[in-house]
Amino acid sequence: MSKVLTETFLTALVAGGLLAGVPLLLAALGESISERAGVLNIGLEGMMLLGGYVGFSGALYSGFTWVGFAAGIGAGMFVAVFMAVLCVRLGLDQIVVGIALTLAAEGLTSLLHGAILTERPRLGAVELVTIPGLSGIPVLGRSVFSQHLVVYLTLGLVIFTWWLFRSTNAGLNLRAAGDKPSALDAAGVSVVATRTWAVLATGALGGLGGAYLAIVGAGTFEPFMTNGAGFIAIVIAMLARARPFWVVVGALLIGMSLQLQTALQVASIDVPIDVVNMLPFLAVIVVLLLFGRRAYLPAALGLPYVRGSR
Amino acid sequence: MTESDGSTQPMTTTRAPTREAGDAAVLLLGITKAFPGVVANDDITLALLRGEVHCLLGENGAGKSTLMNVLSGMLRPDAGRIVVDGREVEIDSPRRALELGIGMVYQHSTLIPTLTVLENLMLGAGGGLRLDVRGARARLAELAGTLGVEIDPDAVTGTLALGQQQQVEIVKALWRGSSVLILDEPTSMLTPQGVAELAKVLGGLKQHGLAVAFITHKLHEAAEMGDRVSILKQGRLVGELGPDDLRGRSHEQLQAEIVRLMFGEEAKEVADVAELEERVEGHEPRRGRGEAPLLELIHVSAAGDRGQVGIHDISLSLLPGEIMGIAGVDGNGQRELAEAIGGQRPLTAGEVRFEGRTISTLGVSRRERLGLRYVTDDRLGEGTVGSMSVALNLVLKRIGEPPFWRRGVTQRRSIEATARELVERFDVRTPGVDARVATLSGGNIQKVMLARELAFEPRAVIYSKPTYGLDVRTIKAVRARIREQAEQGVSAIVISTDLEELVDLCDRIAVLSRGRLAGVVESGPGVAQRVGELMVGQAA
Numbered sequence A: 001m002s003k004v005l006t007e008t009f010l011t012a013l014v015a016g017g018l019l020a021g022v023p024l025l026l027a028a029l030g031e032s033i034s035e036r037a038g039v040l041n042i043g044l045e046g047m048m049l050l051g052g053y054v055g056f057s058g059a060l061y062s063g064f065t066w067v068g069f070a071a072g073i074g075a076g077m078f079v080a081v082f083m084a085v086l087c088v089r090l091g092l093d094q095i096v097v098g099i100a101l102t103l104a105a106e107g108l109t110s111l112l113h114g115a116i117l118t119e120r121p122r123l124g125a126v127e128l129v130t131i132p133g134l135s136g137i138p139v140l141g142r143s144v145f146s147q148h149l150v151v152y153l154t155l156g157l158v159i160f161t162w163w164l165f166r167s168t169n170a171g172l173n174l175r176a177a178g179d180k181p182s183a184l185d186a187a188g189v190s191v192v193a194t195r196t197w198a199v200l201a202t203g204a205l206g207g208l209g210g211a212y213l214a215i216v217g218a219g220t221f222e223p224f225m226t227n228g229a230g231f232i233a234i235v236i237a238m239l240a241r242a243r244p245f246w247v248v249v250g251a252l253l254i255g256m257s258l259q260l261q262t263a264l265q266v267a268s269i270d271v272p273i274d275v276v277n278m279l280p281f282l283a284v285i286v287v288l289l290l291f292g293r294r295a296y297l298p299a300a301l302g303l304p305y306v307r308g309s310r
Numbered sequence B: 001m002t003e004s005d006g007s008t009q010p011m012t013t014t015r016a017p018t019r020e021a022g023d024a025a026v027l028l029l030g031i032t033k034a035f036p037g038v039v040a041n042d043d044i045t046l047a048l049l050r051g052e053v054h055c056l057l058g059e060n061g062a063g064k065s066t067l068m069n070v071l072s073g074m075l076r077p078d079a080g081r082i083v084v085d086g087r088e089v090e091i092d093s094p095r096r097a098l099e100l101g102i103g104m105v106y107q108h109s110t111l112i113p114t115l116t117v118l119e120n121l122m123l124g125a126g127g128g129l130r131l132d133v134r135g136a137r138a139r140l141a142e143l144a145g146t147l148g149v150e151i152d153p154d155a156v157t158g159t160l161a162l163g164q165q166q167q168v169e170i171v172k173a174l175w176r177g178s179s180v181l182i183l184d185e186p187t188s189m190l191t192p193q194g195v196a197e198l199a200k201v202l203g204g205l206k207q208h209g210l211a212v213a214f215i216t217h218k219l220h221e222a223a224e225m226g227d228r229v230s231i232l233k234q235g236r237l238v239g240e241l242g243p244d245d246l247r248g249r250s251h252e253q254l255q256a257e258i259v260r261l262m263f264g265e266e267a268k269e270v271a272d273v274a275e276l277e278e279r280v281e282g283h284e285p286r287r288g289r290g291e292a293p294l295l296e297l298i299h300v301s302a303a304g305d306r307g308q309v310g311i312h313d314i315s316l317s318l319l320p321g322e323i324m325g326i327a328g329v330d331g332n333g334q335r336e337l338a339e340a341i342g343g344q345r346p347l348t349a350g351e352v353r354f355e356g357r358t359i360s361t362l363g364v365s366r367r368e369r370l371g372l373r374y375v376t377d378d379r380l381g382e383g384t385v386g387s388m389s390v391a392l393n394l395v396l397k398r399i400g401e402p403p404f405w406r407r408g409v410t411q412r413r414s415i416e417a418t419a420r421e422l423v424e425r426f427d428v429r430t431p432g433v434d435a436r437v438a439t440l441s442g443g444n445i446q447k448v449m450l451a452r453e454l455a456f457e458p459r460a461v462i463y464s465k466p467t468y469g470l471d472v473r474t475i476k477a478v479r480a481r482i483r484e485q486a487e488q489g490v491s492a493i494v495i496s497t498d499l500e501e502l503v504d505l506c507d508r509i510a511v512l513s514r515g516r517l518a519g520v521v522e523s524g525p526g527v528a529q530r531v532g533e534l535m536v537g538q539a540a
């Protein structure tokens, strides 16, 4: 037991948890926006994956990581455009379209990866921003306060989203679009526009999450590298009932349980790997058991809105 | 009131300077709208004048809501033109209508139950990125003052009683300084006092030069509040009574005339309409048959939803064939009582007995099988499944049972035959039994629900506002049906805010106040007055 609580282990756990948690956090934050607006965005995995591929390529060819992040955001939004047009405008089934988009992104990135990147290039280590003073704290210092700029940006986005939901007209519109779109329409606000913006925001955040995963997390791109992160993010957003701070908690917890294996290895503790691999899912089940009954989902989640068709 | 607030409604400045009473605020010219299988509006021409309350009447499915939804931008007409303030306009969205100063209270609520009153009111009202909470509070105080109502801005809307929600809806329709106000059956959920308050409000709005369109099924409301009455029948405008016609006649004559226009010349039927009967003063209580009560509540208590009163220590007993009324202002435990009996709400104390045996622990479906039915007042929410056909909704509570299902296989033919018979018997206006329930008019959805509950051998039925949204003739038919079943030994509990309905139907009337039983009054001369006294006595 004492070995578990060593500084090396904890530092590795927290740092790894953040590394794995930030993409989840970004994607889940995005998902909570579209979820509030009543769009169940199953295409999130695809948005992350394409964001990862395009983001990685952007960073690789331009030589600037920020170009990579911008490219990742663009790629995520590109996938989101399909989602918006097919589901929000044309009212097609959100689950079917979402799965199709994820499959398409998986196929496309694998194909491009195989065709273009023949020699598995890697990006160098990214530049970290260390907060002076705070980074001296044991355990948390090097794990939390020495991060890529995007991580701090993400925390800013969490606060912004919280504020958006709580005290802006746009946030109110989002909730109305998810709870009772006919009421939003009757109040003179376009349901289609509101939901379209929400889906695009999800795409941007999902794409950014994917790009972070590839550029900072892995330093390279592998086909299927998101490995279900998009779906886990959907679960996080649902459990957090689309509330930003709970999204943070969920993403970090799951991020950490994903990283437990590495941390254990770093601390050279021997636990069967299968047990460790089960942890994220155990965590999800435990959380579901604890909070699942209170899970509140918008009443019109997943339902297309067509004015006048009762 | 609208003029007083220039800042929140930039529209007024651009509007034509002539805003005198009598000007047409809105002209609907030759509006036609067809749905699959039915022409809802057939070449309707109608004017809404400033400073007038224009009542729209017509049987269920006549096309009243459709016409007003065309004006509010919810529906696009197939043909016809709309002129607002003398200019021809295209209203292609609710937003456009709001810009033109047209506010509407829809037949089915457009409030979002999970948001607070204030949030509902701010929705879509614009004004930058940040919500202007302070401004909204002030605006609410101002409008509530004008309307003479009291509304808690921070209450979660879903926890308010329906009457209060109705008030919020009206405030919402006036929020942006509308000059045209459309009210689609605003009174169906209100108590007589609520209606009187609304009438006062409308009087005030008229003074301010608003044009009001008012849809109702209650003839006396039209006679009392309307300056002009138009009658629709099967999508066509079949009659219009102007101020001169209205002034020259007594209310009774007027109501008879409206009924004649609504239902045609069948004189016999005219006399049959519920509202035209002599004012009922209660009848001899037809005590139910037998000695043993069918349904008994013994010291029943149940918790209310958050912010709502529960019920406390209620004891009632119902003989077979007896009709018991529950009077009281909405939100005094009526829903909780009905759900406790129906099995949708757990008891915190006491016991419910059916034929002498306790059923407190039985679920809804077991009680259902015993013959205990609950007709909710939430026809779209828990009453019907909007996306399913009329036929399936009619057998919704018989799922899995023969003859509609055999060994798990749906018997389409049998379901449709039964459905056709019920649609005929209850006069449900629908293009066919395969039409989705949500596409029916409000009153016809109500008929579907009633048909389902009344059809399959009930033994005791709890009705929550059974006739809400029904036209006068259908109300008559439904009441007759409830009585007829009582003759055959079916007991009923009728929950209603309409005292006249209770007096007309019930053998005894219990008054519910803040979740407690304030008293029970036997039917007979003076019953209405005694019930009224009980209601007031407890409310004070």
Ligand SMILES: Nc1ncnc2c1ncn2[C@@H]1O[C@H](COP(=O)(O)OP(=O)(O)OP(=O)(O)O)[C@@H](O)[C@H]1O
Binding pocket: A308, A309, A310, B035, B036, B038, B039, B040, B058, B059, B060, B061, B062, B063, B064, B065, B066, B067, B107, B429, B430, B431, B439, B440, B441, B442, B443, B444, B469
């Ligand atoms: N969206 C729709 N799709 C199909 N049919 C519709 C739709 N809306 C209305 N209808 C049909 O149009 C007709 C008129 O409906 P409408 O709601 O205007 O009646 P109404 O006069 O308001 O009746 P009620 O008094 O019952 O509310 C009905 O037969 C209804 O079935």
Ligand SMILES: [Mg+2]
Binding pocket: B064, B065, B066, B107, B184, B441, B442, B443
């Ligand atoms: Mg209607």
